[in-house]
Amino acid sequence: MSNYFNTLPLREQLNQLGVCDFMDSNEFLDGVSALKGKKIVVVGCGAQGLNQGLNLRDSGLDVSYTLRKEAIEGKRDSWKNATENNFKVGTYEELIPTADVVVNLTPDKQHTAVVNAIMPLMKEGATLLYSHGFNIVEEGMQIRKDLTVIMVAPKCPGSEVRAEYVRGFGVPTLIAVHPVNDPQGKGLAQAKAYCVGTGGHRAGVLKSSFVAEVKSDLMGEQTILCGLLQTGSILSFDKMVEKGIDAGYASKLVQYGVEVITEALKQGGITAMMDRLSNQAKIKAFEISEELKDIMRPLFQKHQDDIMSGEFSSTMMTDWANGDKNLLKWRAETGETAFEKTPAGDVKIAEQEYFDNYTLMVAFVRAGVELAFETMVQAGIKPESAYYESLHETPLIANTIARKKLFEMNRVISDTAEYGCYLFDQACKPLLADFMKKVDTDLVGKNFNTGKDGGVDNRKLIDINEAIRSHEVEQIGATLRKAMTAMKAIKTA
Numbered sequence: 001m002s003n004y005f006n007t008l009p010l011r012e013q014l015n016q017l018g019v020c021d022f023m024d025s026n027e028f029l030d031g032v033s034a035l036k037g038k039k040i041v042v043v044g045c046g047a048q049g050l051n052q053g054l055n056l057r058d059s060g061l062d063v064s065y066t067l068r069k070e071a072i073e074g075k076r077d078s079w080k081n082a083t084e085n086n087f088k089v090g091t092y093e094e095l096i097p098t099a100d101v102v103v104n105l106t107p108d109k110q111h112t113a114v115v116n117a118i119m120p121l122m123k124e125g126a127t128l129l130y131s132h133g134f135n136i137v138e139e140g141m142q143i144r145k146d147l148t149v150i151m152v153a154p155k156c157p158g159s160e161v162r163a164e165y166v167r168g169f170g171v172p173t174l175i176a177v178h179p180v181n182d183p184q185g186k187g188l189a190q191a192k193a194y195c196v197g198t199g200g201h202r203a204g205v206l207k208s209s210f211v212a213e214v215k216s217d218l219m220g221e222q223t224i225l226c227g228l229l230q231t232g233s234i235l236s237f238d239k240m241v242e243k244g245i246d247a248g249y250a251s252k253l254v255q256y257g258v259e260v261i262t263e264a265l266k267q268g269g270i271t272a273m274m275d276r277l278s279n280q281a282k283i284k285a286f287e288i289s290e291e292l293k294d295i296m297r298p299l300f301q302k303h304q305d306d307i308m309s310g311e312f313s314s315t316m317m318t319d320w321a322n323g324d325k326n327l328l329k330w331r332a333e334t335g336e337t338a339f340e341k342t343p344a345g346d347v348k349i350a351e352q353e354y355f356d357n358y359t360l361m362v363a364f365v366r367a368g369v370e371l372a373f374e375t376m377v378q379a380g381i382k383p384e385s386a387y388y389e390s391l392h393e394t395p396l397i398a399n400t401i402a403r404k405k406l407f408e409m410n411r412v413i414s415d416t417a418e419y420g421c422y423l424f425d426q427a428c429k430p431l432l433a434d435f436m437k438k439v440d441t442d443l444v445g446k447n448f449n450t451g452k453d454g455g456v457d458n459r460k461l462i463d464i465n466e467a468i469r470s471h472e473v474e475q476i477g478a479t480l481r482k483a484m485t486a487m488k489a490i491k492t493a
């Protein structure tokens with residue numbers, strides 16, 4: 001097998017990268033009917049598997065789980081996830097032959113082996129569904145020609161796919177039909193029905209391609225969503241401790257701060273997040289985020305370039321072949337950081353204090369969201385897709401950090417995302433060393449406004465407000481959030 005994307009002529013590469021049609025809500029009036037009464041069998045019951053299955057069942061669909069034999073015999077967590085939630089569980093041989101839709105929610109590293117094991121058992125004309133296009137695009141997996149291959153990819157960690165559904169909302173989702181596997185022309189109807197089943201239609205759906213989903217998803221997760229939130233959290237905590245801030249306070253500010261700060265981002269974009277600062281703090285946050293953009297831009301571009309060329313995928317697959325040596329090493333190193341090892345202090349931090357005492361994270365988030373958006377769009381990803389993959393998903397990742405720090409984020413996201421997160425973090429920390437030397441407690445740990453008179457230069461503030469509001473991510477964001485009428489504010493710490 002070879003990287004499917006690299007076999008395409010440039011014209012077709014650009015064409016598939018650019019597939020991105022925002023789907024109007026009236027395209028989902030048929031609800032789940034295309035899958036009603038069909039047997040949906042999910043392979044794997046982990047972060048996406050369990051949470052998508054819970055939503056699908058609550059949407060009235062017939063869902064069961066097929067697990068590898070050792071998971072059933074060993075009563076592994078996946079078996080517990082499925083049985084404790086009263087789902088039917090069976091082996092591949094028991095459940096796949098009668099399945100109408102087989103949903104592959106196993107780790108990307110396992111996809112080739114899993115698909116080779118389940119494909120011979122799939123009945124004529126069945127459907128294979130992915131939530132990430134890595135196996136098809138980066139590995140070039142060939143699927144039996146009578147099978148329909150579709151993708152329904154939530155732009156969100158598994159845990160929040162369920163949390164937003166339960167709130168009566170959903171998460172932005174990309175759907176796609178693999179052009180070489182749609183023999184009966186039913187792929188799109190089934191992808192739409194599945195998307196309604198997960199609740200994605202309540203947040204926003206893009207008719208995309210396997211190529212566009214992979215090349216944007218890998219970029220978002222490696223940079224702003226996981227990589228930079230990890231780097232920013234660790235550097236912020238270490239700086240506060242270095243400057244004598246109480247470690248328990250510092251731990252709580254970092255663990256919950258990114259959720260509070262990015263909740264404003266989710267509701268009203270970078271504009272609303274920056275508006276939560278005083279005028280003086282906003283000007284400072286803008287200035288240092290411009291500096292952060294200049295420092296990190298080459299790294300963001302390298303990640304996007306390596307994703308486009310296939311360099312990232314081959315680097316990660318080398319680690320797969322080495323028993324996940326780097327993944328496990330970087331996971332252990334992350335677990336040993338002072339931030340991860342310091343419990344959040346039993347101290348009250350008011351909602352506004354997270355903004356006033358953590359200006360640095362506001363700057364990190366603006367820099368990372370804008371850089372990721374700009375870099376994806378420059379690479380051919382459409383703005384709608386880049387918005388979901390940079391701005392909207394950041395608060396959803398932040399929810400996992402608030403739950404149980406970076407451990408929880410790296411547990412819930414895919415192994416692919418976790419590997420990419422560490423790859424970025426390893427390179428970004430040294431890149432920011434000189435910048436962090438200049439950072440003092442006014443930017444992280446103490447109230448930025450203390451001892452200041454609050455006065456600003458009007459022209460400077462007007463220009464900065466205009467620069468923030470006029471960024472393309474704010475333009476497209478305002479349009480896409482108009483469709484998010486069911487979005488609910490979350491209760492932050």
Ligand SMILES: NC(=O)C1=CN([C@@H]2O[C@H](COP(=O)(O)OP(=O)(O)OC[C@H]3O[C@@H](n4cnc5c(N)ncnc54)[C@H](OP(=O)(O)O)[C@@H]3O)[C@@H](O)[C@H]2O)C=CC1
Pocket residue numbers: 043044045046047048049067068071076077078079104105106107108110113114131132153154155156157158159412413414415416
């Ligand atoms: N995590 C996320 O938030 C997101 C993930 N995705 C995509 O969803 C897919 C699933 O990812 P995710 O939910 O994170 O995966 P998890 O690692 O959370 O779960 C994987 C599941 O597959 C099972 N599994 C592991 N190895 C094998 C194997 N060799 N054969 C059969 N089953 C196996 C595991 O159970 P056991 O080991 O007990 O057998 C577990 O139930 C991936 O393609 C990922 O890219 C897409 C969007 C977001």
Ligand SMILES: CC(=O)[C@](C)(O)C(=O)O
Pocket residue numbers: 154155156157158217221225226412413414416417
């Ligand atoms: C949660 C999500 O969208 C990620 C980061 O792409 C993943 O876990 O692969």
Ligand SMILES: [Mg+2]
Pocket residue numbers: 154155156217220221
């Ligand atoms: Mg993703």
Ligand SMILES: [Mg+2]
Pocket residue numbers: 132217218221414416417
């Ligand atoms: Mg991913």
